[in-house]
Each structure stands twice: as structure tokens, then as C-alpha cells.
Amino acid sequence: MTTTQIAPPVATAPKPAFKLNWVQLSPVLYTIGLFVIWEIGVRLSGLPHTIFPTPTRVFEAIVQYWSPIWKNSLQTLYTTVLGFIIAIVAGLGIGLFIGWSKTIYAGLYPIMVGFNAIPKVALVPILVIWFGIGTVPAVLTAFLISFFPIVVNVATGLATIEPETEDVLRALGAKKLDIMLKVGIPRSMPYFFGSLKVAITLAFVGSVVSETVASNSGLGNMMASAQSNFNVPLVFAGLLMLAIEGIVMYALMAWVEKRMTGWAHRSTMSN
Amino acid sequence: MATPLVSIENVDMRYGGPEGTLAVSGLDLKINRGEFVAVVGPSGCGKSTLMKLTTGLHIPQSGTVIVANSQVTKPVSIVGMAFQNPTMLPWRTTLENILLPLEIVERHRHRLRAHKADYIAKAEALLETVGLKGFGEKFPWQLSGGMQQRANLCRALIHEPELLMLDEPFGALDAFTREELWCVIRDLHASQDVTIALVTHDLRESVFLADKVVVMSARPGRIISEHVVPFERPRQLDLLYEPAFNEMVQKLHGEIATARAAA
Structure with missing residues (x-):
């Protein structure tokens, strides 16, 4: 062995400097910024709070009416989630059925599109005739409005299996059910979980529309009665609560999606 | 001579009803057990149709296809297939992908759970x-x-098929990887008791690997000539640069050019 010393080719580790992670902070900062602009804008324009309340006035209203806001928020969350769960079950079922064969897909797809084109608010009166006002029409409206994206996505995932994969398996003697279980259903899962993010926000639209028109509880109803009393800050408080519930549920769906179908979010190093 | 593993006799196959395109017409081909056959021809000559007929994915309108002594009327599970697109399922690991055929083939699917360790080995x-x-x-x-294509070959072989059908398996690979995989296929054919049918556009590939090269005509496809490849096995990659090899490639090339011109 020679005795020559070779300087270790190791760069000194950079000092762990305190550095703000702007990307992670930005959602918070932008939200605060929005509220600040809103506050300043309303104050400068001098609009009365019966027309456009400032955020501080809205937060005041949230504190002041916390008990009914909390109760109605839970009611809306309950009807939305219930409708959404029914939509998941029905959407998966119908999606699998439609995606099963090209004929069913071709036959039912236009009907589904037509059905989706109907404004769901127009269905609320019919639901009221059938079930009376209250929770049931709200749950059903949430279901009706949110199940379509789930159906379409599941069916698309099934209907777009690569023909080569199908040939390889069919040559081995695979039945339709084998192909669906081994390839079709796992393959449609990213589509399915992706659609949940869209569906949950639609479900909120459905339940609130129904509560506004035909219910005596829930945020939709609360906002409708606040509006008739010219209590505009409370209307905005309701909107804010809806936004928060929407964000939380969306984030939950995004998390579930990532957990369940990590393989579909792979890095693009190959393929 | 023993009966051939695959025997295609006077087969017509037309797609899309009586007025549809005639993909192959009067097709005759025999593949003996243990043989390595390469099928070449101008594009659109029905090479893929030939594969689908042999595996039972398509049933011909006329003529007979006999595989392993029985007429093909439904998919035959003694075949392994590999395509240009490796079609590995991304939610399964490579090993699980390779085990997939075992979950399908009747003979293995009931044994899989109990003998999992054996199959994994x-x-x-x-x-x-x-x-x-x-x-x-x-x-x-x-x-x-290239690695995906290797894994694809494993998947095609895991259920010990008697016949391995390869549809341009190396078409999407670079030249060096392709040559490496030629050697992989060559060694697989030498070491395992398997009959291989290779559909390809690459004439050098066909001559290097096959015992017999079959030339198809332009659509409607039929066999215009068969050439026994005279080179000794085991073949080394050096063979690619020998005059006799290149002469044979050139002859095949000429035949296909004529077939294209005739179309």
C-alpha cells in the first residue's frame, strides 16, 4: 500500500439553514391574502354589510350563531356523505355493469348522458312529492348529482383494457369474469378514485340545493332563512362553512386516492 | 414423422362479415414439435391473424386448424403469447405479473394456493x-x-406452454438489446422443450433464430415459400456477419419485395 493521502472526496454537508418552504405555506398565505383583499375592498367601497359583509363581520356571525351553524353544518355533512356513499355503491355497480360489454356500454351511455343533462334541482320537487321535505330528498339529490362521474369513470376504465392484454389472457382460456377481476377492475380503480374527488364536491351542491328548496334543516335551509331576514353575514358564514367542508372532504378523497392507487402515480422514469 | 404440433390447412379468414377484408386465404402451414418457425412477410399480410388462428382467438370461416391433435374451436391454453407491447399490469410486481397465467389456466389455478412456493421458485x-x-x-x-420484454417472455413461459407465439416481441427495442434478447430466446429454445413461432419484420432475426423461415404474400395472406435455415446450432452472434447468412437474408428480402410489388 502506498502512503499517499487522498483527500476524501466528500463535500462538506450544507448547514441546515432555516428556510421557509414557500410551496407548503402558499395555500395558507393565499387564503389569508384573499380575506385581506376582501376586507380592504369592502371597507374602501363602503358597501353595507347587508349587501356584502366584510370577513370580520362574517367571522363575528360565525361566533354569534355558532350553535345553529354547527348543527346545520353537521346535517349538511350527513346528507352529503350519505348521498355520496350511495353514489359510490351505485356508481361502482352501474359502472361495472356498463363497462362489462361493448353493447351495454353503447346502449346505456347516451341514456346516462341524457340523464346527467337534467338539472337536478328540477328533480327536487318530484322527490318532495315522493318522500316529503327534509333529509331524504337532500340525500337523494346528492346521490343523483354525484353518481354520474363515478359511473363514467369506472365504465371507461373497464372499456379501455388493452386488446393485447385481453388476447394474452383469452388465449390462456380466461373467461370474461377472469379478465374483469384480474385486469378490468384493478385497472379502473385510479379512474374510480379520481372521480371521487369530483363526485364529493358535486354531492355538496346537490344536498345544499335540495335543503334550500325543500328542507327545514341543513346549511342550505339556514342560508335561505337568513337571507329572508336580510342577515347577509350569516348567509356568508354558511357559504364559508360549506367551503371548509368541501375542502376537507376533497382532501380526504385525494388522500384515499393516493393511498389506494399509488402505482398509478408512479414516476415517469419508464413508460 | 410424428404428427405436427400445429397444422393449418387451407384456411380462409375474413374480418367483418361476408363483405369484409379477406385477411388470409388458402393458408397452409405445419409446425413440428420442438421446431422454431419464423414468419415474415410484407406488412398487413396477416401474420397477426395467423397467430390468432393458431391460439384459437379467431376461428376460421373455412379450413381447419389443428393444434396438439385436436381441432381448434376455442382458445387453446397450451400456448404462451408475447407481443411487442409487454402489457405488464402496473399494479402487480414483476413476479406477480409472471404468475398471472397460473391464475387463469385451468390446470394450475386450483393448485396455485397450495403450491405457491413451488410456483414462485x-x-x-x-x-x-x-x-x-x-x-x-x-x-x-x-x-x-428491454427488461420488461424479458419479464414478458417469462410470463409467456410460466405455465409451460407447448407452443410459444411471439408477435414482433423485439420491435420496440434498440439494436443491442434486441441482439441480447435473441440470445435469450435462442437459449430458451435450446434448454426448454418448447415449440416457437415468431412473427417478425426483421429478416436477420428470423434467419438467426429459426429452423424454418416462412414467407407470406401480401393480403390476402398465404404462404409463398418455406426456407430451412441451414446454419448449425448453437448459433453465435458472429453468424450475423457471415456471407452465407447475409445471402439468405438478401434472398428473403428479394422475395418479400416481389410479394409487395405483386400486391
């Missing part, structure tokens, strides 16, 4: 033969294109 042995030892736990999208 077999899959890993196959991975080793194609030079992918230790990659079983990786997901297919973590592998390069």
Missing part, C-alpha cells in the same frame, strides 16, 4: 434464465423496456 428460476434475477419484487414500470 419456478418464476424466479425463469427470471434468472432471462437475466432478471432479483428483479421480481420491482414493479414493471421500474424496469427498462
Whole structure:
């Protein structure tokens, strides 16, 4: 062995400097910024709070009416989630059925599109005739409005299996059910979980529309009665609560999606 | 001589009803057990149709297809297939992808649970033969294109098919990887008791690998000539640069050019 010393080719580790992670902070900062602009804008324009309340006035209203806001928020969350769960079950079922064969897909797809084109608010009166006002029409409206994206996505995932994969398996003697279980259903899962993010926000639209028109509880109803009393800050408080519930549920769906179908979010190093 | 493993006699296959395109017409082909046959021809000559007929994915309108002594009327499960697109399922690891045929083939699917360890050992042995030892736990999208194609070969072989059908398996690979995989296929054919039918556009590939090269005409496809490849086995890559090899490639090239012109 020679005795020559070779300087270790190791760069000194950079000092762990305190550095703000702007990307992670930005959602918070932008939200605060929005509220600040809103506050300043309303104050400068001098609009009365019966027309456009400032955020501080809205937060005041949230504190002041916390008990009914909390109760109605839970009611809306309950009807939305219930409708959404029914939509998941029905959407998966119908999606699998439609995606099963090209004929069913071709036959039912236009009907589904037509059905989706109907404004769901127009269905609320019919639901009221059938079930009376209250929770049931709200749950059903949430279901009706949110199940379509789930159906379409599941069916698309099934209907777009690569023909080569199908040939390889069919040559081995695979039945339709084998192909669906081994390839079709796992393959449609990213589509399915992706659609949940869209569906949950639609479900909120459905339940609130129904509560506004035909219910005596829930945020939709609360906002409708606040509006008739010219209590505009409370209307905005309701909107804010809806936004928060929407964000939380969306984030939950995004998390579930990532957990369940990590393989579909792979890095693009190959393929 | 023993009865051939695959025997296609005077087969017509037309797609899309009586007025549809005639893909192959008067097709006659015999593949003996253990033989390596390469099918070449101008594009659109029905090579893929030939594969689908042999595997029972398509049933011909006239003529007979006999595989392993019985007429083909439904998919035959003694065949393994590999396409240009490796079609690995991204939610399964490479090893699980390779085991997939065992979950399908009648003979194995009921034994799979009880003999899982044996099957996994077999899959890993196959991975080793194609030079992918230790990659079983990786997901297919973590592998390069050539590695995916190797894994694809393992999947086609795991259920010990009597007939391996390859549809341009190396078309999407670079020249060096392709030559490496030629050697993999050559060694697989030498070491395992398998009959191979290779559909390809690459004439050098066909001459290097096959015992018999079959030339098809332009659509509607039929066999215009068969050439026995005279070169000794085992063949080395050096063969690619020998005059006799190139002469044969050139002759095939000429035949296909004529077939194209005739179309």
C-alpha cells in the first residue's frame, strides 16, 4: 500500500439553514391574502354589510350563531356523505355493469348522458312529492348529482383494457369474469378514485340545493332563512362553512386516492 | 414423422362479415414439435391473424386448424403469447405479473394456493434464465423496456406452454438489446422443450433464430415459400456477419419485395 493521502472526496454537508418552504405555506398565505383583499375592498367601497359583509363581520356571525351553524353544518355533512356513499355503491355497480360489454356500454351511455343533462334541482320537487321535505330528498339529490362521474369513470376504465392484454389472457382460456377481476377492475380503480374527488364536491351542491328548496334543516335551509331576514353575514358564514367542508372532504378523497392507487402515480422514469 | 404440433390447412379468414377484408386465404402451414418457425412477410399480410388462428382467438370461416391433435374451436391454453407491447399490469410486481397465467389456466389455478412456493421458485428460476434475477419484487414500470420484454417472455413461459407465439416481441427495442434478447430466446429454445413461432419484420432475426423461415404474400395472406435455415446450432452472434447468412437474408428480402410489388 502506498502512503499517499487522498483527500476524501466528500463535500462538506450544507448547514441546515432555516428556510421557509414557500410551496407548503402558499395555500395558507393565499387564503389569508384573499380575506385581506376582501376586507380592504369592502371597507374602501363602503358597501353595507347587508349587501356584502366584510370577513370580520362574517367571522363575528360565525361566533354569534355558532350553535345553529354547527348543527346545520353537521346535517349538511350527513346528507352529503350519505348521498355520496350511495353514489359510490351505485356508481361502482352501474359502472361495472356498463363497462362489462361493448353493447351495454353503447346502449346505456347516451341514456346516462341524457340523464346527467337534467338539472337536478328540477328533480327536487318530484322527490318532495315522493318522500316529503327534509333529509331524504337532500340525500337523494346528492346521490343523483354525484353518481354520474363515478359511473363514467369506472365504465371507461373497464372499456379501455388493452386488446393485447385481453388476447394474452383469452388465449390462456380466461373467461370474461377472469379478465374483469384480474385486469378490468384493478385497472379502473385510479379512474374510480379520481372521480371521487369530483363526485364529493358535486354531492355538496346537490344536498345544499335540495335543503334550500325543500328542507327545514341543513346549511342550505339556514342560508335561505337568513337571507329572508336580510342577515347577509350569516348567509356568508354558511357559504364559508360549506367551503371548509368541501375542502376537507376533497382532501380526504385525494388522500384515499393516493393511498389506494399509488402505482398509478408512479414516476415517469419508464413508460 | 410424428404428427405436427400445429397444422393449418387451407384456411380462409375474413374480418367483418361476408363483405369484409379477406385477411388470409388458402393458408397452409405445419409446425413440428420442438421446431422454431419464423414468419415474415410484407406488412398487413396477416401474420397477426395467423397467430390468432393458431391460439384459437379467431376461428376460421373455412379450413381447419389443428393444434396438439385436436381441432381448434376455442382458445387453446397450451400456448404462451408475447407481443411487442409487454402489457405488464402496473399494479402487480414483476413476479406477480409472471404468475398471472397460473391464475387463469385451468390446470394450475386450483393448485396455485397450495403450491405457491413451488410456483414462485419456478418464476424466479425463469427470471434468472432471462437475466432478471432479483428483479421480481420491482414493479414493471421500474424496469427498462428491454427488461420488461424479458419479464414478458417469462410470463409467456410460466405455465409451460407447448407452443410459444411471439408477435414482433423485439420491435420496440434498440439494436443491442434486441441482439441480447435473441440470445435469450435462442437459449430458451435450446434448454426448454418448447415449440416457437415468431412473427417478425426483421429478416436477420428470423434467419438467426429459426429452423424454418416462412414467407407470406401480401393480403390476402398465404404462404409463398418455406426456407430451412441451414446454419448449425448453437448459433453465435458472429453468424450475423457471415456471407452465407447475409445471402439468405438478401434472398428473403428479394422475395418479400416481389410479394409487395405483386400486391
